[in-house]
Amino acid sequence: MGRPAYAAVDWGTSSFRLWLIDEDGTVLSERRSSEGMTTAASTGFAEVLESHLSALFAPDGIPVIVCGMAGARQGWVEAGYLDTPTLLSAILTGAVSVPGQKRDVRILPGLAQRSKQAPDVMRGEETQLLGAIAADAHGEQIVCMPGTHSKWVRVVDGVVTGFSTFMTGELFDVITRHSILSHAVTGAEAMPADADALEAAVKAAFDQPALATSLIFGARAGQLLHGLTAVGAQARISGTLIGAEIAGAILNVGKGTAITLVASGRLQALYESAFHILSLPYQTIDADAAVRRGLSAAAKAIWLNDERRSA
Amino acid sequence: MGRPAYAAVDWGTSSFRLWLIDEDGTVLSERRSSEGMTTAASTGFAEVLESHLSALFAPDGIPVIVCGMAGARQGWVEAGYLDTPTLLSAILTGAVSVPGQKRDVRILPGLAQRSKQAPDVMRGEETQLLGAIAADAHGEQIVCMPGTHSKWVRVVDGVVTGFSTFMTGELFDVITRHSILSHAVTGAEAMPADADALEAAVKAAFDQPALATSLIFGARAGQLLHGLTAVGAQARISGTLIGAEIAGAILNVGKGTAITLVASGRLQALYESAFHILSLPYQTIDADAAVRRGLSAAAKAIWLNDERRSA
Numbered sequence: 001m002g003r004p005a006y007a008a009v010d011w012g013t014s015s016f017r018l019w020l021i022d023e024d025g026t027v028l029s030e031r032r033s034s035e036g037m038t039t040a041a042s043t044g045f046a047e048v049l050e051s052h053l054s055a056l057f058a059p060d061g062i063p064v065i066v067c068g069m070a071g072a073r074q075g076w077v078e079a080g081y082l083d084t085p086t087l088l089s090a091i092l093t094g095a096v097s098v099p100g101q102k103r104d105v106r107i108l109p110g111l112a113q114r115s116k117q118a119p120d121v122m123r124g125e126e127t128q129l130l131g132a133i134a135a136d137a138h139g140e141q142i143v144c145m146p147g148t149h150s151k152w153v154r155v156v157d158g159v160v161t162g163f164s165t166f167m168t169g170e171l172f173d174v175i176t177r178h179s180i181l182s183h184a185v186t187g188a189e190a191m192p193a194d195a196d197a198l199e200a201a202v203k204a205a206f207d208q209p210a211l212a213t214s215l216i217f218g219a220r221a222g223q224l225l226h227g228l229t230a231v232g233a234q235a236r237i238s239g240t241l242i243g244a245e246i247a248g249a250i251l252n253v254g255k256g257t258a259i260t261l262v263a264s265g266r267l268q269a270l271y272e273s274a275f276h277i278l279s280l281p282y283q284t285i286d287a288d289a290a291v292r293r294g295l296s297a298a299a300k301a302i303w304l305n306d307e308r309r310s311a
Numbered sequence: 312m313g314r315p316a317y318a319a320v321d322w323g324t325s326s327f328r329l330w331l332i333d334e335d336g337t338v339l340s341e342r343r344s345s346e347g348m349t350t351a352a353s354t355g356f357a358e359v360l361e362s363h364l365s366a367l368f369a370p371d372g373i374p375v376i377v378c379g380m381a382g383a384r385q386g387w388v389e390a391g392y393l394d395t396p397t398l399l400s401a402i403l404t405g406a407v408s409v410p411g412q413k414r415d416v417r418i419l420p421g422l423a424q425r426s427k428q429a430p431d432v433m434r435g436e437e438t439q440l441l442g443a444i445a446a447d448a449h450g451e452q453i454v455c456m457p458g459t460h461s462k463w464v465r466v467v468d469g470v471v472t473g474f475s476t477f478m479t480g481e482l483f484d485v486i487t488r489h490s491i492l493s494h495a496v497t498g499a500e501a502m503p504a505d506a507d508a509l510e511a512a513v514k515a516a517f518d519q520p521a522l523a524t525s526l527i528f529g530a531r532a533g534q535l536l537h538g539l540t541a542v543g544a545q546a547r548i549s550g551t552l553i554g555a556e557i558a559g560a561i562l563n564v565g566k567g568t569a570i571t572l573v574a575s576g577r578l579q580a581l582y583e584s585a586f587h588i589l590s591l592p593y594q595t596i597d598a599d600a601a602v603r604r605g606l607s608a609a610a611k612a613i614w615l616n617d618e619r620r621s622a
Contacts, residue, residue, distance in 0.1 A: 112532075112535075113532075117515065118522075118525070118529060119529050119533045120525075120528070120529065121536065165532070166528070167525075170490050171486070171490070174490050175482070175485065179481050180460075209520050209523070210562055211559040212520070212523065212555070213477045213482060213555065214476055214477045216478060217478050221430040221432045225430045225432065248519070248523070248525055251522065
């Protein structure tokens, strides 16, 4: 375990994570907090960053590589977007410097798809992507990064050809908190998962995604007519949204194309179940590990040149 | 214009409407209030009803026919459901009496579809349906009743064979109020409609409903990348939800089957636009007129027997 060579920061809308990493890419220490972009925009980005570096006794002048919403227009310094189609490796060298800092701080750019029909943006997930697949991988890669806004990306021979954002996580949240279905799921968090209801919902929505908003209403009707439980209703809503998402995501891709799932925890289990149910081939990469690997790849490209790495 | 023969009440979750109607079905007077089921459940259903009858100087002992949520389990008296498939005309005679009243008060039943795969319920719309199409009509009828929970019903030779509820209106509401897209539509209510954005969204979602939750995210990405306006974002969300709804609703119906749209005001205009955009044949029936006609048909079947009507 060596000395810290750089700090890597994943700075989201409502979360902040920082790792001190040595020259070999080994994580030496970590900080997590809720000082995301929203908080830092009022308390100060530099102040938040420096306080966490101090808490870890980071060496003076250690450089910092950042991804995520800190690079948004309303963030610290706007890091712009790389437009698709783009070489995945272009992310590595597209970082923007934060001026006036006592250390070298760089923020990685997001990705934009400027089509009129399907405009889309991501910020933070491009770094996960970078850590999830090899920049020089051959052939077609389909990467699924589930979350509040699930991202599905297609990469062919190292080129990001396009991507789609599905509002699955946020829709689940607003539907179960603010719609009439909030009554249907009351108390579900205390119960074990309902695998049968999940399977039925994933299959039904995958087969007929046009019926998605009707299938979720079945969570209420199923309680009135069949005594569906709260946890069954929750599984029906969640499974419907995920089934429809997967149907849309693989619309223009062969059903046999292997999916790389970048996830962890509850979402990993949920999406792995869905892929099993639909007999879709996949491999899983831990989301935290992927973002750290992506940040490290960028840090190495910027600060650790090839001679030094091979020394 | 004759004497009042009966009162007709459409008693929803959050609204109450009452009409005094003569033997010929002519509306003599009307009351509207926000004393829906939710309010009446605490202030008393009989009290609300009697206060409105008094305000109109309704004759003593006038009978009252009611449809809607007053017949729900948590309403005044549970009026149950007729199970599909059911004769449309069975609604006419399926009313439940409210005991202990100083007048004859009857509440019409709802409809239930007890399939495991697609459980569904309606309460109130069955009476609109009754007023929208002739109970003895031949052939296939597709009826669309848009709203918070849009209902699509298939009737063949006077038999309700099945129906689907799409949560279109409520999803539009929670998405534009509680999700990240709330920022995208801020200020839209003050602007004229964006017909081009509506058309593009209806077509895109109808053609690829699996992409619906991705297409609505385009409301945000379109603002970041193309300067999409708030009213354009609103049209994109609304058009996507409606386009996906129509795709799902006619999934098992020929594209040439005429749709009977039961709607009024803003929703009528929106759905008529969508049917035009998709080149789907339709006819429109006013929603208020339909529910009154349905209530009147039930009142006549119960209280005005054939001899008296032909006298």
